[in-house]
Amino acid sequence: MGRPPCCDEFGLKKGPWTPEEDEKLKDFIGKHGQGNWRRLPKLAGLNRCGKSCRLRWTNYLRPDIKRGEFTDEEEKLILELHAVLGNKWSAIATRLPGRTDNEIKNYWNTNMRKKLLQMGIDPVTHQPRTDLNLLATMPGLLTVANLGSLTTSLDNSLQLQADDGHLIKLQLVQNLVQLLTCSATPNLDLLRLFAPAAPRNHRPNDVLALIRQLSSLVILQSLMPTAAREGLQHLANSLSVGGGEAVAAAPPPADDLSWKSTVKDQGCGTATCVFATSNSTASLDSISPENMSRSETTSLKGSISTFFEDWDALNLDVLDNDFGWKEILE
DNA sequence: AACATGTACAACCGCCTCATT
DNA sequence: CAATGAGGCGGTTGTACATGT
Numbered sequence: 001m002g003r004p005p006c007c008d009e010f011g012l013k014k015g016p017w018t019p020e021e022d023e024k025l026k027d028f029i030g031k032h033g034q035g036n037w038r039r040l041p042k043l044a045g046l047n048r049c050g051k052s053c054r055l056r057w058t059n060y061l062r063p064d065i066k067r068g069e070f071t072d073e074e075e076k077l078i079l080e081l082h083a084v085l086g087n088k089w090s091a092i093a094t095r096l097p098g099r100t101d102n103e104i105k106n107y108w109n110t111n112m113r114k115k116l117l118q119m120g121i122d123p124v125t126h127q128p129r130t131d132l133n134l135l136a137t138m139p140g141l142l143t144v145a146n147l148g149s150l151t152t153s154l155d156n157s158l159q160l161q162a163d164d165g166h167l168i169k170l171q172l173v174q175n176l177v178q179l180l181t182c183s184a185t186p187n188l189d190l191l192r193l194f195a196p197a198a199p200r201n202h203r204p205n206d207v208l209a210l211i212r213q214l215s216s217l218v219i220l221q222s223l224m225p226t227a228a229r230e231g232l233q234h235l236a237n238s239l240s241v242g243g244g245e246a247v248a249a250a251p252p253p254a255d256d257l258s259w260k261s262t263v264k265d266q267g268c269g270t271a272t273c274v275f276a277t278s279n280s281t282a283s284l285d286s287i288s289p290e291n292m293s294r295s296e297t298t299s300l301k302g303s304i305s306t307f308f309e310d311w312d313a314l315n316l317d318v319l320d321n322d323f324g325w326k327e328i329l330e
Numbered sequence: 331a332a333c334a335t336g337t338a339c340a341a342c343c344g345c346c347t348c349a350t351t
Numbered sequence: 352c353a354a355t356g357a358g359g360c361g362g363t364t365g366t367a368c369a370t371g372t
Contacts, residue, residue, distance in 0.1 A: 014342075015342090016341075017340090038356080038357065050358090051358085051359095054359085055340090055342080058359095059341085087361065088360090089361065090359075090360060090361085101360075102339085102341085102361095105361070106339050106340085107338090109338095109362095110337065110338055110339075111337095111338090333371105335370080336371090337369075337370090338366100338367090338368085339366095340365090340366090340367100343363080344361100344362090344363100345359105345360085345361090346359085347358090347360095348356105349358100350354100350355085351354085
């Protein structure tokens with residue numbers, strides 16, 4: 001073909017449009033409609049190429065163009081459509097009335113794409129990234145987790161509730177563990193970055209085991225609602241000064257990190273806290289005292305106190321290091 | 331206040347498809 | 352069937368504005 005670009009014609013203006021040019025274009029199309037873009041500039045008295053006129057009209061001057069921020073619904077729709085259509089911006093634009101392909105493309109490139117990358121989600125495949133570049137996204141992911149204002153690919157929503165920051169933290173930790181465990185021969189130097197307190201004579205698999213334990217604790221804390229943590233801490237404090245009678249169910253199985261603890265307080269009745277890592281849910285439910293088996297109760301005073309002592313010790317001695325496990329926890 | 335850096339978005343560029351000649 | 356022209360699309364750039372130092 002080899003056809004030269006129309007804007008190469010001598011003397012045609014390029015760059016930003018002036019209000020006067022906009023008026024001329026609007027007036028002409030208002031009177032004559034959209035026709036031959038090639039001839040339009042001359043007929044409308046514009047020193048522009050037809051292509052430039054078409055772009056200005058379709059992307060900016062068209063009366064049905066919707067201006068302003070993208071709504072949550074629009075973001076969600078763009079995400080869903082992009083997952084199916086890819087960078088077919090014009091096709092995506094047909095599903096968003098009043099939005100132009102250019103506007104959607106710009107919004108994707110400046111906003112949504114970055115958000116997905118920060119979350120460790122590949123903006124092309126819409127799948128979690130598992131490559132080593134994930135490490136580079138850690139600081140951003142942490143920021144995102146703390147802001148709690150982004151999405152998961154699971155629910156295709158860009159607007160998270162406050163607690164959804166936990167999901168991002170979980171993804172972060174899960175990705176990290178996946179990253180560290182995917183290799184058949186773990187790199188000891190890399191592993192030690194994440195477990196600096198591991199004894200020097202530990203072998204890679206020992207260090208790996210420690211990291212798994214740490215990540216499980218992080219996940220556990222991420223799942224634990226703040227109110228439940230505070231409640232447990234409050235109970236532990238009150239128990240330590242003899243403020244109530246505490247009862248607990250059997251200790252949790254060591255292998256799955258789930259546990260159930262029942263606390264009976266003389267003043268406030270009984271509460272049961274159930275935390276389970278297996279299905280990524282956490283709940284705090286109240287039960288009546290009669291539902292409790294006397295035989296399954298033992299003093300919780302020591303176990304709650306021990307738990308928090310251990311936890312504090314972990315924060316200080318193992319998790320507080322340059323890599324930022326403490327940042328994850330907080 | 332001045333400068334550097336980052337962000338958003340309008341506009342451009344090059345290529346492709348399709349209708350017409 | 353090949354050449355040509357017009358419209359359209361996606362990637363990229365330029366610039367104004369915002370924010371940080």
